[in-house]
Structure formats: C-alpha cells, structure tokens
Amino acid sequence: MSIFVDRNTRVVYQGLTGSQGRYYGLLNRDYGTQVVAGTNPRKAGTDVDGVPIFATVAEAAAATGATASCVFIPAPGVRVAVLEAAEAQMELVVVITEGVPAHDEAFLFNKLRRDHPDVRLLGPNCPGIITPGQCNIGITAGHIAKPGGPVGIVSRSGTLTYQALYELQQQDIGVTTCVGIGGDPVPGTSFIDCLAAFEADPETRAVMMIGEIGGSAEEEAAEFIAEHMTKPVAAYIAGVTAPPGKKMGHAGAIVSGGKGTAAAKMEALAAAGARVGQNPTEAGDLMVEIVAGL
Numbered sequence: 001m002s003i004f005v006d007r008n009t010r011v012v013y014q015g016l017t018g019s020q021g022r023y024y025g026l027l028n029r030d031y032g033t034q035v036v037a038g039t040n041p042r043k044a045g046t047d048v049d050g051v052p053i054f055a056t057v058a059e060a061a062a063a064t065g066a067t068a069s070c071v072f073i074p075a076p077g078v079r080v081a082v083l084e085a086a087e088a089q090m091e092l093v094v095v096i097t098e099g100v101p102a103h104d105e106a107f108l109f110n111k112l113r114r115d116h117p118d119v120r121l122l123g124p125n126c127p128g129i130i131t132p133g134q135c136n137i138g139i140t141a142g143h144i145a146k147p148g149g150p151v152g153i154v155s156r157s158g159t160l161t162y163q164a165l166y167e168l169q170q171q172d173i174g175v176t177t178c179v180g181i182g183g184d185p186v187p188g189t190s191f192i193d194c195l196a197a198f199e200a201d202p203e204t205r206a207v208m209m210i211g212e213i214g215g216s217a218e219e220e221a222a223e224f225i226a227e228h229m230t231k232p233v234a235a236y237i238a239g240v241t242a243p244p245g246k247k248m249g250h251a252g253a254i255v256s257g258g259k260g261t262a263a264a265k266m267e268a269l270a271a272a273g274a275r276v277g278q279n280p281t282e283a284g285d286l287m288v289e290i291v292a293g294l
Helices: 019-031 057-064 077-085 100-117 158-170 191-200 219-228 260-270 280-292
Strands: 009-014 036-041 051-055 068-071 092-095 120-124 128-133 133-137 150-155 174-180 206-212 233-238
Touching: 009 019, 009 057, 009 077, 009 128, 019 036, 019 051, 019 133, 051 057, 051 092, 051 219, 068 128, 068 133, 068 233, 077 100, 077 191, 092 128, 092 133, 092 206, 100 120, 120 280, 150 158, 150 191, 150 260, 158 174, 158 206, 158 280, 174 191, 174 219, 191 206, 191 219, 206 280, 233 260, 233 280
Parallel strands: 009 036, 009 068, 036 051, 068 092, 092 120, 150 174, 150 206, 206 233
Antiparallel strands: 128 133, 128 174
C-alpha cells in the first residue's frame, strides 16, 4: 500500500470522458504518466484521444495492467467509484473531487481499512500526487516541479502545494514526491502516513509539511515527528489570521472550541523539532537552509 508513484505506474482515469477528467488525464499523459485507460459504462469501447474506455475499473485493469486510479467523478458518485476501484484491487485511488459528503468519506475510510487494507486512498478534495519527471496523477502543474530530490512534500492545501513546488524550483531544489492529502475532515491518507513513507524513503532527505487550521492532524503529526522522524522537517500552517468559528477554504479548516488554531499547531511542530515558517516563502527559505546543510 505504497504512497509513491513512478514512471512504471499505470493509471486508469474514472471520469476521463468528462471535461475535467479529459483535460487533466491527457495533460498528465503528455507529462509522461502512463494513462492507460478511462472508464464510463455508457461509452465502453470508445476512446479519448487514443486512450481506451472501459465499462468498469476491473475491466480496465484486466486489459491494461493498471494499478492506480484517478477519480474525476462528481461528488454524488464518488462513494461507488472508490468502491469499484477498491474491488478491482487498485493499489492507489486518488480522488480529486471536491464536495464529497463527510459521511461518505467516513464510510470509505472505514470500509477500506476493514475490507481493502491494501488499497491506498488519497483525498478526496486533493490535488493528487506527483513524482516530478516520472508520474503525475491529479491536477498539479508538472512544469513547476523540479525532479531529483532531496525534498518530499506533504500538504493539506492545494494552492500552497503548488507554491511550495514553485519556491523550491526557483531555488534549484528538487522534489522526490509531492503528496496533496486534501483538506476535508476525513482524508484517506494522513500527514503521518506520508511522514512515515518519507522517513523510510532513502531518496528523501528532508520533508516540507504544509498544514491548515482546524482539526488535530498537525498536532498528531508533531508527535510523530518528535518520536519517529530522523529527517529534518520545515513546516507552515495556513490560517494564522482566520477568525474563530469561521470555515476557511476547506471543509476541515475550521477552528472550534479553541482547538485547531494555527498558533497551537505551530507551537506543537516547533516543540517537536520542526522548523516553522511564518508564511509560505519563509518556510521555503527554511528548506533552502536545511538542504544546504545536508
């Protein structure tokens, strides 16, 4: 149940025949990703610019050897789409779709943990995952990501994911893999999942972590960093100026009961040994200093 993808990863796009799925599926194919199939039960037997369309993920996997799925299905259909991919034994299911109901996310999280423990769910409401120069699954702009490492990135924020990639590229610093986990209340993959993967990856020598207000995921990640990470971490928490009780951007980015504030998260990360920036650019500068000292 690896998080990482590479040039050998073969991907089926659920929703390739829709406008967004087609745009990003073909864009990622042009980047070098092996986009080997799409699915649409009403258009099976057709193709999208040469990419064959199958009725189901299972049929696509049997015909193409796909092991990863990218979901561009509208929110009401995501639950069924993810279960279809899981039952087809996809190793990685990346859900780009925004607006998936929280009860569907909770159902999928528990269903996969219980019945499909070998399936890695990334998202929903995430930008996806990119291993620069090799494989891009989702909506991240490949041209802003420099390949070659040594930095791994994990982020709750899509926009700040792109900024982190661009800031490092401008400093001539490469990235091993960048994972956007999404900002919804029940993500399929957590900060800790990604931190553990980066800690175990010999090519990743430092990690940039981008969090947001709301929830306790960053505090939990701080505990993991303190106890298990030997690689340096630079971090930034978005939402320093967010008013209490107001939802900012993502469904999970809401401060309630005095918990989940940016200040509390920053303090926890700093206490765990991470270097915490006050803004995205400062976090990038901190990573430059870290890389210089590797």
